[in-house]
Amino acid sequence: MEKQKIAVIGGGVGAMTAIYAITQTPDWDKKYDITVYQLGWRTGGKGASGRNAEFGQRIEEHGLHVWAGFYQNAFRNMRRCYEQMVELGLRKKSDPLGTMDKAFKPLSHLFLAEHVPTDDPNENPWRPWVIDLPENDEEPGNETEVPSPFEMMMRILQIMIEFLRRGELEGGADGPLGIEVPDGLLDGHESILSHLKALPGAGLPAGPHNADLLLEIIEDVQAEVHSQQTPENMARDSVRRGLNLLDIGLGYMHGVVSSDTFTNGYDVLDQWEFSDWLRMNGVSDQALKWVSIRGCYDFVFGFPMGNTERQGDVGAGTALRAMTRLIFTYSKAIFHKMQAGMGDTIFGPYYLVLKELGVKFEFFNAARNLHLDEDRTHIERISMVRQAKVKSCTYEPLVDVDGLPCWPSEPLWDQLEDGAALKASGINFESERTPPKGEPFTLKRGEDFDLVILGASIGSLPYMSQELSIASERWRNMLDRVKTVPTHAMQLWLNKTPKQLGWEKRVKAHNSQKSLPSSPMRTVITGFAEPLDTWADMSHLIPHEDWGANKPKSIAYFCSPAPDGEDIHDFRDSFGRWMDKDLVKFWPGAEKDGTFDRSLLHESEDAAIYSRVNMFGSERYVLSVTNSVYHRLAPSQSGFANLYLAGDWTRCGLNAGCVEGATMSGIACASAVTGEKLLNVGAEDIAREETVSEKAMFQTNSVSGTKWPLTPFFARGEMTGVFVFYEMPRAEVQAMLPPGIELGPSPLTRPGYHPVGMSFCSYHNVRGSFVPDFMAMSPYGEATFAIPYTRTAEARQAPLLYPRRLYVNSKSAIMAGKVFYAMPKVWSDIKLENTRFTATGPRGMKMQATFQQHMDPDPLPGHPAQGAISNLLNMTFVTRNASGRMFYNAFDLQLDRAYVAPVSAQIEVKDPDPNGFPTTSFDAVPLQLQTGDRLPGAFRVWCSWAMTNPLDSKRVRHAAMAREWVRQRSMR
Numbered sequence: 001m002e003k004q005k006i007a008v009i010g011g012g013v014g015a016m017t018a019i020y021a022i023t024q025t026p027d028w029d030k031k032y033d034i035t036v037y038q039l040g041w042r043t044g045g046k047g048a049s050g051r052n053a054e055f056g057q058r059i060e061e062h063g064l065h066v067w068a069g070f071y072q073n074a075f076r077n078m079r080r081c082y083e084q085m086v087e088l089g090l091r092k093k094s095d096p097l098g099t100m101d102k103a104f105k106p107l108s109h110l111f112l113a114e115h116v117p118t119d120d121p122n123e124n125p126w127r128p129w130v131i132d133l134p135e136n137d138e139e140p141g142n143e144t145e146v147p148s149p150f151e152m153m154m155r156i157l158q159i160m161i162e163f164l165r166r167g168e169l170e171g172g173a174d175g176p177l178g179i180e181v182p183d184g185l186l187d188g189h190e191s192i193l194s195h196l197k198a199l200p201g202a203g204l205p206a207g208p209h210n211a212d213l214l215l216e217i218i219e220d221v222q223a224e225v226h227s228q229q230t231p232e233n234m235a236r237d238s239v240r241r242g243l244n245l246l247d248i249g250l251g252y253m254h255g256v257v258s259s260d261t262f263t264n265g266y267d268v269l270d271q272w273e274f275s276d277w278l279r280m281n282g283v284s285d286q287a288l289k290w291v292s293i294r295g296c297y298d299f300v301f302g303f304p305m306g307n308t309e310r311q312g313d314v315g316a317g318t319a320l321r322a323m324t325r326l327i328f329t330y331s332k333a334i335f336h337k338m339q340a341g342m343g344d345t346i347f348g349p350y351y352l353v354l355k356e357l358g359v360k361f362e363f364f365n366a367a368r369n370l371h372l373d374e375d376r377t378h379i380e381r382i383s384m385v386r387q388a389k390v391k392s393c394t395y396e397p398l399v400d401v402d403g404l405p406c407w408p409s410e411p412l413w414d415q416l417e418d419g420a421a422l423k424a425s426g427i428n429f430e431s432e433r434t435p436p437k438g439e440p441f442t443l444k445r446g447e448d449f450d451l452v453i454l455g456a457s458i459g460s461l462p463y464m465s466q467e468l469s470i471a472s473e474r475w476r477n478m479l480d481r482v483k484t485v486p487t488h489a490m491q492l493w494l495n496k497t498p499k500q501l502g503w504e505k506r507v508k509a510h511n512s513q514k515s516l517p518s519s520p521m522r523t524v525i526t527g528f529a530e531p532l533d534t535w536a537d538m539s540h541l542i543p544h545e546d547w548g549a550n551k552p553k554s555i556a557y558f559c560s561p562a563p564d565g566e567d568i569h570d571f572r573d574s575f576g577r578w579m580d581k582d583l584v585k586f587w588p589g590a591e592k593d594g595t596f597d598r599s600l601l602h603e604s605e606d607a608a609i610y611s612r613v614n615m616f617g618s619e620r621y622v623l624s625v626t627n628s629v630y631h632r633l634a635p636s637q638s639g640f641a642n643l644y645l646a647g648d649w650t651r652c653g654l655n656a657g658c659v660e661g662a663t664m665s666g667i668a669c670a671s672a673v674t675g676e677k678l679l680n681v682g683a684e685d686i687a688r689e690e691t692v693s694e695k696a697m698f699q700t701n702s703v704s705g706t707k708w709p710l711t712p713f714f715a716r717g718e719m720t721g722v723f724v725f726y727e728m729p730r731a732e733v734q735a736m737l738p739p740g741i742e743l744g745p746s747p748l749t750r751p752g753y754h755p756v757g758m759s760f761c762s763y764h765n766v767r768g769s770f771v772p773d774f775m776a777m778s779p780y781g782e783a784t785f786a787i788p789y790t791r792t793a794e795a796r797q798a799p800l801l802y803p804r805r806l807y808v809n810s811k812s813a814i815m816a817g818k819v820f821y822a823m824p825k826v827w828s829d830i831k832l833e834n835t836r837f838t839a840t841g842p843r844g845m846k847m848q849a850t851f852q853q854h855m856d857p858d859p860l861p862g863h864p865a866q867g868a869i870s871n872l873l874n875m876t877f878v879t880r881n882a883s884g885r886m887f888y889n890a891f892d893l894q895l896d897r898a899y900v901a902p903v904s905a906q907i908e909v910k911d912p913d914p915n916g917f918p919t920t921s922f923d924a925v926p927l928q929l930q931t932g933d934r935l936p937g938a939f940r941v942w943c944s945w946a947m948t949n950p951l952d953s954k955r956v957r958h959a960a961m962a963r964e965w966v967r968q969r970s971m972r
Contacts, residue, residue: 003030003031003032003033004031004032004033004450004451005032005033005034005035005448005449005450005451006022006032006033006034006035006449006450006451006452006453006673007035007037007382007443007448007449007451007452007453008034008035008036008037008452008453008455009037009367009382009452009453009454009455009456009464010036010037010038010039010045010367010454010455010456010457010460010618010647011036011038011042011043011044011045011347011361011455012043012044012045012046012047012455012456012457012618012647012662013044013045013047013074013346013647013648013659013662013663013666014455014646014647014648014650014662014663014665014666014669015036015045015453015455015456015646015647015666016043016347016350016351016354016455016666017074017077017646017662017663017665017666017667017669017670018453018455018635018644018646018665018666018667018669018670018673019034019036019354019359019453019666019670020077020081020350020353020354020666021077021666021667021669021670021671021678022034022670022673022674023354023357023359024080025670025674025676025678028674029357029358031674032673034358034359034360035359035360035361035362035449036359036360036361036362037362037365037366037367037384037443038361038362038363038364038365038366039364039365039366039367039387039429039430039432039436039618040363040364040366040387040411040429040430041363041364041395041397041407041408041410041411041412041429042343042347042363042397042407042408043343043347043350043351043361043407044342044343044346044347044407045455045456045457045618046062046063046457046614046618046619046620046621047062047065047342047343047346047347047659048062048342048343048347048407048430049061049062049341049342049343049344049407050341050343050406050407050408050409050410051341051344051399051401051406051407051408051409052409052610053399053408053409055603055606055607056493056545056546056547056548056607057401057402057406057545057546057547058491058493058545058547058607058610059340059341059344059541059544059545060341060409060491060610060612061341061342061489061491061557062342062487062489062612062614062619063487063489063557063559063614064489064534064536064557064558064559065338065342065659066107066335066336066337066338066524066536067104067335067336067337067338067659068326068330068334068335068336068658068660069106069140069326069329069330069331069332069333069334069335069336070146070325070326070329070330070331070660070682071140071658071659071660071663072140072141072142072143072144072146072331072660072681072682073141073660073663073664073667073679073680073681073682074141074659074660074663075100075104075140075141075331075336076141076142076679076681077141077663077667078100078103078141078346078349079100079140079141081349081350081353082098082099082100082103082349084353085349085352085353086098086099088353088356088357090352090353090356091349091352095403095404096340096402096403096404096544097339097340097344097345097404102339103338103339103340103345104140104336104337104338104339104345105336105337105339105540106135106332106333106335106336107333107334107335107336107337107522107524108132108133108134108135108333108334108335108517109130109131109132109133109334109517109521110130110131110133110334110335110524110525110526111128111129111130111131111507111523111524111525111526112128112129112131112291112292112295112525112526112527113126113127113128113129113291113525113526113527113528113529113533113586114126114127114128114129114237114290114291114510114527115127115291115527115529124506124585124588125585126506126528126529126585126586127237127509127510128503128506128507128510128511128525128586129178129237129241129291129510129511130178130507130511130515130516130517130521131515132177132515132516132517133327133330133333133334135332135333136330136331136332137332138331138332139331139332140331140332140336141331142331143329143331143681144679144681145681145682146325146329146681146682146685147328147329148262148685148686149256149261149262149265149266149685149686150199150262152324152328153196153252153253153256153257154193154196154197155328156249156252156253156324156328157189157192157193157196157253158193159328160189160246160249161186161189161190161193163177164181164185164186164189165186177512177515178237178238178241178511178512178514178515179238179239179241179242179245180236180238180239180241180242181228181239181242181243181246182228182233182239182243184224185221185224185225185246188217188220188221188224189221191217191221192214192217192218192221192253195213195214195217196214196257199214199262211257211258214257215254215257215258218250218253218254218257219254219282221250222247222250222251222254222282225243225246225247225250226247226284228243229243229247229284229286229287234286237510237511238512243287244286244287244290244292245292247283247284247287248278248283248287248292248293250282250283251278251281251282251283251287252278252281252320254281254282255269255277255278255280255281255316256269256320258281261317263686264686265317265684265685265686266317266318266320266321266685267317267318267629267630267655267685268317269315269316269317269320270315270316270317270318270624270626270627270628270629270630271315271626271627272315272316272626273311273313273314273315273316273626274296274312274314274315274316274319274320275288275293275311275312276316277316278293278316291527294527295526295527296314296319296323297312297314298526298527298533298534298560299526299534300314300319300322300623300624300656300657300658301485301487301560301561301621301623301657302314302561302623302624303485303561304483304485304623304625305485305563305564306485306486306487306561306562306563306564306566307563308530308531308533308560308561313623313625313626314623314624314625314626315624315625315626315627315628315629315655316626317629318624318629318654318655318656319624321654321655321656321685322654322656322658325682335524337522337536337538337540339540339541339544340404340406340541340544341406341407341541343406343407344401344404344405344406344407344544346659347407348398348404348405348406348407351397351398352398352405361395361397363390363395363397364386364387364388364389364390364395364411364416364429364438365384365385365386365387366384366385366387366436366438367382367383367384367436367456367464368383368384368385368435368436368440368463368464369382369383369463369464369465369466369467370382370383370452370454370464370465370467370468370643371383371467372467372468372471372640373445375925376467376471377640377641377904377923377925377926378445378640378641378642378643378904378923379445379449379452379640379642379643380444380445381442381443381444381445382442382443382448382449382452383440383442384440384441384442384443385436385437385438385439385440385441386438386439386440386441387429387436387437387438388411388416388417388419388422388429388438389416389417389439390415390416390417391415391416391417392415395412395415396412396415397412399412401544401545401546402544402546404544410423411423411429430619431616431617432459432460432463432616432617432618432619433615433616435463435464445642450642451642451643451644451673452642452643452644453644453645453646453669453673454638454643454644454645454646454647455646455647455666456617456618456647457484457617457618457620457622457647457648457649458478458479458482458484458622458647458649459484459616459617459618459619459620459622460617460618461479462479465479468639468640471639471640472639472640472854473855474631474633474639474854474855474856475633475638475639477631478631478632478633480631481625481627481628481630481631482622482623482625482628482631482632482649483622483623483625483628484620484621484622484623485561485562485564485620485621485623486561486562486563486564486566486613486614486615486619486620486621487559487560487561487562487613487614487619487620487621488531488532488559488560488561488562488566488571488611488612488613488614489557489558489559489560489611489612489614490532490557490558490559490575490609490610490611491538491555491556491557491558491609491610491611492555492556492558492601492608492609493552493554493555493601493602493603493607493608493609494552494553494554494555494556494600494601494602494608495552495553495599495600495601495602496553496554496589496590496600497520497539497553497554498520498521498523498537498539498554498556498587499519499520499521500553500589501587501588501589501590501600502587502588502589502590503521503523503586503587504519504521505588506586506588507521520537520539521537522537522540523535523536523537524536524537528582528586529578529582529585530560530578531560531562531571531574531575531578532558532559532560532575532578533560534558534559534560535556535557535558535586536556536557537554537555537556538555538556538557539553539554539555541555542554542555547602550603552602552608553602558575561621562613562614562615564615565615566613566615567613567615568611568612568613571611571613572611575611579595579596580594580595580596583596584596621657622647622648622649622657623657624655624656624657629651629655632649632650632651632652632655633645633650633651634650634651634652634668635650635652635665635666635668635669635672636668636669636671636672636834636835636852636853637651637835637852637853638852639852639853639854639855640852640904641850641852641904641905641906641923643852644669644672644673645665645669646662646665646666646669647662647665648661648662648665650665650668652664652665652668652683653668653680653682653683653684653685654682660682664680664682664683667679667680667683668680668683671833672833672834672835672836675831675833675835675836675838675848675850677833713768713769713770713949714768714769714946714947714948714949715766715767715768715769715816715820715946715947716766716767716768716769716944716945716946716947717763717764717765717766717767717776717777717944717945718763718764718765718766718943718944718945719761719762719763719764719893719941719942719943719944719945720761720762720940720941720942720943721759721760721761721762721782721940721941722759722760722761722837722849722851722903722905722938722939722940722941723757723758723759723872723873723938723939723940723941724757724758724759724849724905724907724924724938725748725755725756725757725788725872725935725936726755726756726757726922726924726935727749727750727753727754727755727756727935728753728754728756728918729752729753729754730743730752730753730754732918733754733756733787734754736787736804736918737787737790737802737804738880739880739884740792740793740880740884740886741790741791741792741800741802741878741880741886742790742791742792743787743789743790743791744789744790744791744797744799744800745789746788746789748868748871748872748934748935749934749935754787754789755787755788755789755872755935756785756786756787756788756918757784757785757786757787757788757872758783758784758785758786758849758907758909758917759782759783759784759786760781760783760832760837760849760851761781761782761783761784762779762780762781762782762832763777763779763780763781763782763810763813764776764779764780765779766780766813769946777810777812777813778810778812780808780809780810780813780830781808781809781830781831781832781837781839782806782807782808782809782810782813782830783806783807783828783830783837783839783847783917784803784805784806784807785803785804785805785806785916785917785918786801786802786803786804787801787802787804788800788801788802788872788875789801789875790802790878792878792886794886794957795876795878795888795957795960795961796961796964797961797964797965797968798876798957798960798961798963798964799875799960799964800875800876800877800878800888800960801872801875801876801877801878802877802878802879803823803824803877803879804824804915804916804917805824805826805911805913805915805916805917806823806824806825806826807825807826807827807828807830807839807841807845807847807916807917808825808826808827808828808830809827809828809829809830809839811827813825814826814827820950821877821879821887821889821947821950822879822880822881822885822887823879824879824915826841826842826916827841827842828840828841828842828845828847829841834851835850835851835852835853836848836849836850836851837849837850837851841911842913843911843912843913843916844910844912845910845911845912845913845916845917846908846909846910846911847908847909847910847911847917848907848908849905849906849907849908850905850906851903851904851905851938851940852903852904852905853901853902853903853940854901854902854903854904854926855901855902856901857899857900857901857940857942858899858900858901859897859898859899860895860896860898860899860900860941861895861896861897863900865900865927865928865936865937865939866895868934868935868936869895869900869936869939869941870895872936873893873895873941874892874893874895875960876888876889876890876956876957876959876960877889877890877891886953887950887953888953888954888956888957888960889947889948889950889952889953889956890947890948890956890959891945891947892945892946892947892948893941893943893945894943894944894945894946895943897943897944898941898942898943899941899942899943900927900939900940900941900942901927901939901940902926902927902928902937902938902939902940903926903927903938903939903940904923904924904925904926904938905923905924905938906922906923906924907920907921907922907923907924908920908921909921924937924938925937925938926938926939927939
């Protein structure tokens with residue numbers, strides 16, 4: 001089989017994860033030829049880092065990167081990548097960062113910067129609050145599932161009650177947690193837990209009485225907490241923190257109980273902004289203004305346009321999912337600090353392993369525009385520019401820093417033609433202020449690529465996907481609704497430690513002595529004064545830089561959202577003033593004569609300060625603003641047949657700008673490309689088939705929806721699948737029919753041709769109407785080749801649908817179909833995913849179909865294609881048994897309650913069986929909105945179905961004849 005060529009645009013976390021996941025599938029190198037086209041000289045996107053050889057090989061980042069302990073997918077991939085480096089001979093375990101455990105070190109605490117105004121203008125209002133979360137024995141990357149929303153609420157409530165029972169929230173400033181709550185709140189929380197456990201089905205719809213009773217109990221406890229939020233209590237650090245935490249926790253519980261979160265997942269809450277949702281569920285304004293809420297926004301740069309003066313904007317469901325997983329599902333520790341730069345720790349290993357495995361990298365090759373074919377269903381061409389020419393065939397991007405392969409902070413000019421002149425010109429190969437410039441060239445479908453993985457971030461897509469925006473409303477909506485924000489960052493190399501600067505003394509003054517981390521405190525804090533609200537002590541990186549004998553004593557990283565339009569000069573002015581006015585509040589030992597003491601800077605200001613503004617293109621941070629989740633596109637659902645998406649801007653399950661979100665997107669992308677079901681922890685809050693929204697697609701109020709044992713006797717079930725109708729020469733189709741069945745006229749094809757159809761479906765909950773739900777068949781897959789508009793002598797003019805062959809992976813379904821309905825069902829080994837259907841069967845049959853959904857599902861009633869679809873799918877089935885007897889059955893797909901969505905499809909079938917599918921290979925165009933007298937195109941359908949009793953064949957035949965008689969009479 002000829003390899004498929006994959007062109008990968010961009011080298012951020014999403015793209016690199018997708019490629020890496022593909023290379024971990026069986027025989028990938030025999031199936032795919034992968035080339036990465038990378039803007040500039042390094043991979044990483046907004047996670048790229050570089051080493052500055054002029055200043056001690058210091059690490060220069062785009063911003064601050066700390067991994068969370070719940071990043072199960074990212075850690076699992078990185079652990080395997082580090083193992084492969086050793087297996088491939090690229091690194092020894094004894095080398096610097098030779099194992100993942102050397103590359104990441106756990107951090108079990110975080111800080112929040114409380115701002116508590118006082119009447120004394122000379123008193124420092126900033127109070128650092130340390131939250132020490134205990135380590136556990138779980139290895140990052142080993143988890144295979146996450147708690148559902150119901151399980152998460154149970155977990156949080158049980159932890160709260162355990163703390164209350166043990167009195168650990170009553171020790172005040174001297175307690176192990178440093179927080180305190182008044183007496184009398186335990187009983188209310190235990191009552192909430194008791195009623196929560198009584199909900200049937202792990203939180204599934206419990207009836208209004210149960211939900212209302214639970215909400216009343218929560219509201220009673222909320223009222224008690226609010227009554228305790230007196231000025232006296234709120235002035236005490238420990239009590240203020242305890243009451244605000246309870247206030248927020250109770251609001252969270254009230255919100256999920258009163259919504260559909262338990263049954264539909266967190267996304268249903270994204271119609272509300274996070275703070276607004278908490279407010280409408282009873283959280284007090286003083287708790288909403290508190291640093292733990294502000295910190296949620298600061299952690300995700302959640303301020304559109306960089307306006308930190310206004311309330312942030314984060315979808316409530318996305319915020320809840322991320323924050324609850326961060327605090328309550330971490331492995332080993334809540335955070336893990338990389339022991340070198342992001343480029344050194346993540347992208348260097350990925351690059352080395354992928355290159356060794358055979359993936360090609362083309363640096364200084366930037367995409368300018370994606371072009372569609374005439375049908376606007378495939379990427380046909382990619383306009384590219386070559387930013388610089390490499391002297392030899394291959395650019396070698398890494399440099400050695402004390403035994404560690406690292407990315408430099410600028411290109412290796414000596415490898416480029418006219419490198420010295422390019423360097424002197426000040427060219428910035430990574431800038432997307434305007435689309436990239438260089439020598440133009442074109443990548444062509446069928447020559448340079450078959451599939452495209454778009455790994456550039458959404459900030460680059462407006463200039464890169466103009467034709468896609470014109471062709472696809474979903475694409476336009478995504479670009480319009482999924483927002484980004486600029487960020488800015490500063491790094492300082494200092495001649496004193498944070499302890500010498502007075503930081504640890506500030507921490508001790510406002511925290512329980514039992515909760516204090518040991519010195520050095522390895523601080524990560526957020527909620528501080530703008531324009532740099534987040535600080536991390538990164539002094540552990542000093543041994544991995546190369547300052548010689550004169551090493552700095554500490555390194556500090558700062559970051560925050562940036563105002564739209566800010567330039568580097570504006571930022572340098574603002575952070576200079578901030579250092580003088582605000583930073584000295586954290587580091588009182590840094591103040592001299594009322595300003596920040598510049599003599600603390602290591603060597604010189606140039607050597608000790610690195611700053612940048614991330615304003616354009618892929619540098620911008622992807623936000624999760626209210627309602628935007630519904631407009632994100634999944635990695636497999638670009639709407640274009642050969643285009644797959646990878647990045648934290650896609651709908652990936654986490655739907656937030658972070659390493660784990662991008663990793664999950666990359667894994668989903670690889671699954672779509674390969675058809676392999678890859679482990680993707682947390683991609684769904686609840687198993688999709690268990691959500692109310694998914695179940696609603698199959699609901700019906702017809703007789704087939706009546707529950708056992710009140711129904712009559714017939715077959716029933718639910719189905720989702722893709723239908724593709726196309727035309728074949730009429731003589732070839734007639735030759736496929738058995739004796740007694742003939743072709744009738746078809747209004748939907750050209751003269752001399754006749755329509756045929758294939759379907760690739762997943763059936764579930766299939767059973768006889770007299771059988772209870774729990775005895776239904778196991779879900780199964782089925783591929784059908786059918787011929788519509790056929791006739792028999794006894795049915796006269798009635799149009800019938802003849803199912804010529806059905807390949808099925810369920811022995812029960814095969815037996816039932818053959819015995820009761822004379823269906824020509826044959827066993828096949830089927831693998832069915834959302835975007836791919838593969839089957840292998842007897843006599844060497846092989847079948848592969850890949851799908852790309854173009855729009856969200858719409859109800860079929862009222863759809864422009866309703867008539868064409870109904871005419872094809874509502875035909876009476878005719879089958880013929882071995883003795884020649886005809887059977888007539890109504891396969892009612894209940895189209896008046898079905899949902900449809902257009903898909904494009906690529907079909908390849910090889911079937912040597914003379915009674916099987918026709919051998920074919922073709923691309924099917926998606927469902928057309930205006931079909932007229934033609935075939936409708938490919939579509940996915942969701943529906944319930946019922947098939948008549950096999951003993952009812954005669955009545956069904958008469959009904960088909962009567963319907964045709966009425967139809968013809970109405971046309972006269």
